[in-house]
Every structure is written in structure tokens, then in C-alpha cells.
Amino acid sequence: MRRAVAWRLLPVLTAGAVGVGFVALQAMPEAAAATGGVTGYATQNGGTTGGAGGAVVKATTGTAIHQALCGRASDTTPITIQVEGTITVGNTAKVSGSCNTAAGVIELKQISNVTIIGVGSGAIFDQIGIHIREAKNIIIQNVTVRNVKKSGSPTSNGGDAIGMESDVSNVWVDHNTLYASGGEDEGYDSLIDMKAGTKYVTVSYNTLRNSGRGGLIGSSDSDTGNGPVTFHHNIYENIDSRTPLLRAATAHIYNNYYLGLTKSGINPRDGGKAKVDNNYFKNSADVLGTFYTDLMGSWQVSGNIFDNVTWSAPGTENHPAGPNVTSTTTISVPYSYSLDPASCVPSVLASTAGAGKGLQVSNGSCTPTSPTAGPTTSSPRPTSASPTPSRTAGPTPTQGGGTNLSIGAGADGSSKGSGTSYGNVIDGNLSTYWSPSGTTGSISVKWSAATSISRITIREASGATGRIGSYRVLNADTGAVLASGSGAGTVSFTKTSLKKVTFEITGASGTPQIAEFETYA
The missing domain is CATH 2.160.20.10 (Single-stranded right-handed beta-helix, Pectin lyase-like)
Structure with a gap:
């Protein structure tokens, strides 16, 4: 931590x-x-x-x-x-x-x-x-x-x-x-x-x-x-x-x-x-x-x-x-x-080597893990010009029982709010996030080759939990609905091979802030 x-x-x-x-x-x-x-x-x-x-x-x-x-x-x-x-x-x-x-x-x-x-x-x-x-x-x-x-x-x-x-x-x-x-x-x-x-x-x-x-x-x-x-x-x-x-x-x-x-x-x-x-x-x-x-x-x-x-x-x-x-x-x-x-x-190494991989390392048993200490990939962001603004670094995302396939992948979406980025959902850092320009919108993780997944985990940013209402998980290659429901968390579905998966927010109580869009085989 x-x-x-x-x-x-x-x-x-x-x-x-x-x-x-x-x-x-x-x-x-x-x-x-x-x-x-x-x-x-x-x-x-x-x-x-x-x-x-x-x-x-x-x-x-x-x-x-x-x-x-x-x-x-x-x-x-x-x-x-x-x-x-x-x-x-x-x-x-x-x-x-x-x-x-x-x-x-x-x-x-x-x-x-x-x-x-x-x-x-x-x-x-x-x-x-x-x-x-x-x-x-x-x-x-x-x-x-x-x-x-x-x-x-x-x-x-x-x-x-x-x-x-x-x-x-x-x-x-x-x-x-x-x-x-x-x-x-x-x-x-x-x-x-x-x-x-x-x-x-x-x-x-x-x-x-x-x-x-x-x-x-x-x-x-x-x-x-x-x-x-x-x-x-x-x-x-x-x-x-x-x-x-x-x-x-x-x-x-x-x-x-x-x-x-x-x-x-x-x-x-x-x-x-x-x-x-x-x-x-x-x-x-x-x-x-x-x-x-x-x-x-x-x-x-x-x-x-x-x-x-x-x-x-x-x-x-x-x-x-x-x-x-x-x-x-x-x-x-x-x-x-x-x-x-x-x-x-x-x-x-596909999940750990290179820039933009969340500084993940191997634990010696073939499992990428997030670092427990050291420089993070997010900037400290003072929120005011008061003498001593403070920021508490968010916890490191867990791996959810497997390799997070989003690390090293690409990301895009329907829109992005001011100061946010699609790439923030795949950087392994809970202190950065993506928001749509309104209360609804979609965010996607994509790969250059077909990738099999059966589970996603949506992690909301600290201070913005509970905003996500209804959602759909889509196979963006075909438009097929893989799952639907409400709230953030882990969503499982039949294992599917695809190049792009989309989390579509169709209802929310406020502007959603998604820190991580994790995907697992």
C-alpha cells in the first residue's frame, strides 16, 4: 500500500x-x-x-x-x-x-x-x-x-x-x-x-x-x-x-x-x-x-x-x-x-515491460503485481493555493484473481470530461480517472489482437463511489450485450474472444468517475 x-x-x-x-x-x-x-x-x-x-x-x-x-x-x-x-x-x-x-x-x-x-x-x-x-x-x-x-x-x-x-x-x-x-x-x-x-x-x-x-x-x-x-x-x-x-x-x-x-x-x-x-x-x-x-x-x-x-x-x-x-x-x-x-x-512481460504499464513487476511466479512502494505514475495535484494542500494517494488496484489484461492495452470512449483521459482507466493507478462529459457515456478497452475475457472489474474513483446506475457490457466487435446491471464492481459473463469491450453507462446519479476498467480471462 x-x-x-x-x-x-x-x-x-x-x-x-x-x-x-x-x-x-x-x-x-x-x-x-x-x-x-x-x-x-x-x-x-x-x-x-x-x-x-x-x-x-x-x-x-x-x-x-x-x-x-x-x-x-x-x-x-x-x-x-x-x-x-x-x-x-x-x-x-x-x-x-x-x-x-x-x-x-x-x-x-x-x-x-x-x-x-x-x-x-x-x-x-x-x-x-x-x-x-x-x-x-x-x-x-x-x-x-x-x-x-x-x-x-x-x-x-x-x-x-x-x-x-x-x-x-x-x-x-x-x-x-x-x-x-x-x-x-x-x-x-x-x-x-x-x-x-x-x-x-x-x-x-x-x-x-x-x-x-x-x-x-x-x-x-x-x-x-x-x-x-x-x-x-x-x-x-x-x-x-x-x-x-x-x-x-x-x-x-x-x-x-x-x-x-x-x-x-x-x-x-x-x-x-x-x-x-x-x-x-x-x-x-x-x-x-x-x-x-x-x-x-x-x-x-x-x-x-x-x-x-x-x-x-x-x-x-x-x-x-x-x-x-x-x-x-x-x-x-x-x-x-x-x-x-x-x-x-x-x-x-506483455503486462509489465515498457512505459505506461503502471510500474507493474513480476513476483517470481509469473504473476504481474503492482509495486508496493516507489514513484507513482500520477502527479500530485494540489486543489487550492492554500499553504498546505494535501493529497492522499489511492490504494493500488488488486489483480482480481488473475492478470489484468487492460494493462498494456488501449482505451477509447464516447466522450471525456475536462481534465480526464481514456487512458486513465488502464494505467493501474486509482488516483487517476475517466469521466464522460455528462452523466452517461461509454469507455472501452481494446487490443490489437483478439483477446479472451470472461470478467471485468469497474473501480470508481475515491469520493465518487455509488454514482454509476445502470450499465451494459458490450462486445464492441459485434455489438452483442455480454451483461447488464447496475453499480460498479465485478461483472462476469461467458468467456468471449474480442478485440474491444465497452462498458456503457446508461444511468447515473452524478458524473461517474471510473479509475480502472480491469479485464480478466
């Missing part, structure tokens, strides 16, 4: 270069934020807490992010920056002062104790990369970074979605979606790169797709001072190679789903070591080995599934681990962790 949080409203600050503003909200001492959930090497070397316990600032432009970093009492003062909207090269200017930023890139340079987290309707870094340099104790969470280019226009961050270099330590990259629209020939480089002394990193619950290069640890065979790094519960889809390329560093790689790797996958080389546990590899080529060099790496393997994986013939600079994959080294890790069986990795 999330703790109640009290917030103090501070003056509005203006991000000078582009004339946009953000509101700073300072966490009261009794409600210091907990990061929770970080597992892996980022828990070592003192741990990774980001901006926990510091001020909370909302930003809607890149300049506002820089202004928040530069407006701290010092470059080590903890801060959480809640990002909403679309960040672009055009709205990201250099901010002068005691900080060290640059135009056209989100620059986290020579700083520490920072969390950047997407909130509300989402945070999209469009063609602009996040550059972490000479920094420590950084969390990047729940954002989408897309189409960052190193050539063409605009260019940003050397073409890396997230890049870390030059004495970086204790970074947690979690629940993000990173993608490009091609490879190096199309102007893109990598999705996550670590080099020049990047250490103690965890990369978890991210979706990385449609790129020539997934990422590397070590930029050259002489760049040997990086790692260790943990990669767990990530989806790598439609990527040519480097998932990751691992030079002279140690990586623990577990419970990831690799789909459509066209050239090579996990590539330890130049003394690099990979502990590869309970991953699922599907429809891919050369998913593990030392490739493109005669400087060998090594691996320890257990519990992996190789589903339609092809292997090339060994050669002077080509050393695939398969088709008979066996361990060539032994690696121990200094932290505890829970392994999901590889067989359920594709299904559990």
Missing part, C-alpha cells in the same frame, strides 16, 4: 529560455519517497534511490527539466522531476547557472540524486536523447524515448536514446519504452549505451525495439572499466544486434524476452562475462556468443528457452554458443533476486 503523502505548494518557477513553467512541490519530511523495486547491481555500491526524499517538480518541456536541475540548492540535492507531454529538441534549451546543461539533449551532467519519471498521460522524448555523464544515483522511469538520430535532422545525444559515459554510477533504467525506426543507415545508433567508466547499473522492465543496435557496455576493446550491469525483465524486439554487446564487463541477464534478433544477441567479448538465466529467445539468430572478434568472452547459462533459434557456423571471428549451449565460466552475484520460469516470460 502506498503511504499518504502531504505536499507543500511552492511558487511557480519559469523556465527562462522558452518561457514555459513548472510547479515545484516539496515532499514533507514525514512522507519521504521510497524508490522500492530496484534489483540487481544498482543495489550495490551504496544503492540507487534517485531523488527520493527531495522536492518534486513537474515539467512539460526539456528546458523545464534543465531548470529544475539547475534550481536546486546544490548539484547533489535530491529531486524528482515528473515529466508529462512531449519533450523535443525545439523545447529543450541550455540553462545557465551552477548546472551544466546543453541544448537539444536532456543533459544529466556532473549531478547526483535525480529521478526522472513519466506521469499523467505520458512522457515522450521525441527525437531527443537522455545523456548521463559524470553523474551518480540516477533513476529514469516510465518514459518513452523514440527516434533519436546521430545523422539527419534533428540530431541528439549521438543517436542514443539513453547514453551513459564518463564516471557514471548507480543508475536504474526502469519501465521505459525505447525505439528507433531503423538502423545506422537510417541515421540511428543505439538504445542504451554505457561507456568510459559506467558502473552499477540495472536495466529492468523496458521495451527496446526496431533498432539496429540494442546497446553496448564498453565503446572499444580498450574501454574496459565498465560494469557490472543487470538486465532483467526487458523485451528486445526486432533488433539486429547488441542485446547487449559486452566488452570486458560482467552482466547478469535474466528473464528477458528476445524476439526477432536478426544478426546476433548477447555478445560478451574481450573478457566480458554474462550470467544468462531463464530468458526466452524466439525467432532469432545467434542469440549468445562472441561475434565479430577473436577476443573471447564467456557465459554461464541456465534455464533458458531457445524457440526457433538459428546458429551460424563457427569461424575465426564468429563463436556462437549454440546449438548445444553450455556454460564456459562461473559467475556469482552479490544480491538476491527472484527468477520467473522462462516459459512464462513472454506473457508476464
